[in-house]
Amino acid sequence: MLQLPHYFSLKDKLKHYHQQLIVFWSSLNLAQRCYFLAILCSILYLKSDTPSTTLITAITTLVLVAMISEFWPKFTQIWDSLPGKAVILLFYGFVANYSLVQASGEVNNIAGVSAEHLPYTHNFAVLLSVPVWFFITSLVVLLIIQFTIPIYIFILLLLRPFGLHTIWHAPNYRFAIITGLIRFGAGLFLLVQLALLSTYTGALKEVSKTVTNITNGLETDLIVNIQDPKAQEKTSALKENPELARTLSELDAKNDALSQRATAYEQKITNILSHFIFDHEADLYSRCDHTKGSRIIELNDYEILEIIRHNATENTHYTYQVKPCISAAIGHQFKPQKKP
Incomplete structure (x- = not known):
């Protein structure tokens, strides 16, 4: 009889916490709910003894849905303005131009003639290369967004004492600063996952070549390659430190594996285009x-x-x-x- 009031007290507390959780959940928007679920999945992943691919996939999907739901309205607002249209069209023009050039080179390497003689295969190759270019440009945009989020959080902190930190959001938007911090971490996680996916499939080899050529083209002729005077010191340091040499050897092995994946991806594209030429384009x-x-x-x-x-x-x-x-x-x- 003495534990009965305690039992009802505990039940009331649980009911109170349940109501608070419902109120808290109702006050969140779609992105915040996805971030919250992603955090719960992350806790489960850290607590699990064996790595779970399902949890990683769930976290990546939740973060992706959250970021799309947040940035898609911003994208439509930018598109509604004339300068925004110009920037977006320039972005997609860059993707389309390099996709056309890359597809033309692939067809020429396969058939040995100009891609203008195989228009359907050229168009098919463009369709295969556009997702890769869109993927890498999305990574770049995501990286730029990651650099702007700390500035956004800093401005919110400056405006908070004056009560002006809510001017960027709807009146019912809660936890702006906390959401910004979570968004920053989630964006880094998504960036890492996309980078790992791209390197694992080997789909970005041609893109990396193009980016490297652009970077080299921006360099001036005043840059002179000078042999590193400390090269011999580095070599002797590797000889004296077997652990460092072993680490560098493992990195070289991983680079070789990535190169093999990239070669395998190129071979798959070549086979697809070769079959298309013979079965559909040729007479x-x-x-x-x-x-x-x-x-x-x-x-x-x-x-x-x-x-x-x-x-x-x-x-x-x-x-x-x-x-x-x-x-x-x-x-x-x-x-x-x-x-x-």
Whole structure:
């Protein structure tokens, strides 16, 4: 009988906490709720003994939904203004231009002729390269946003004593500073996950080459490569420190693995485009003579690109050869002469 009031007291407390949790949850917007759930999943991940891919995927998805829900209204506001349209179109123009150039180079490397002779394959290659360029530019934008968030939090802290920190948000927006700090950490987490995904798939090799070329192009001719006078000291330091040498060796091994993934990704794209050229772009029948079983693309009135498929046990590959067009009206001088 003596524990009964205590039991009701505990029940009342639990009911009170439950009501407070409902009020707290109702006061949050979609992004804040996603951040809150992501924090709970992070706690579960840290408490678990074995790494859980499901929890990492859940955290990444929640953070991605939160950031999209926050920045999409800002994006639409920027798009409604004329300067905003100019900046966004410039951004997508950059992506489209380099996607066209990269796709043209890929088609030329495969077929050995200009991509203008294979317009459908060129368009297909553009569709394959646009997501990669959009991915890397999104990483850059996310990185820029990460640099602006600390400035945003600092301005909020300066305006807070004057009661002006709420002018950037709706009247019912709560926990602006705490949400900003969580957003900063969540953005870093998302940036790391996207970078790991891109390096694991090897899809950004061509993009990294382009970025490196742009960076090198911005360098002036006044920069002179001078041999590092401490190179010998570094070499001797590695000899004296086996642990450091082992670490550098592991990093080299990881770089080799990433390079192999990038090569595998390029090979997959090459195979996809090669199959597309032979099965869809090239013609089976033509006015020009060609090898039986091959397919051709007419480059002009006098030349053709002959494509032959070789079905091997391990993989299928193709050979491409530019030949003269031998038809009923032209090209008879290129026919092999029959031996008498």
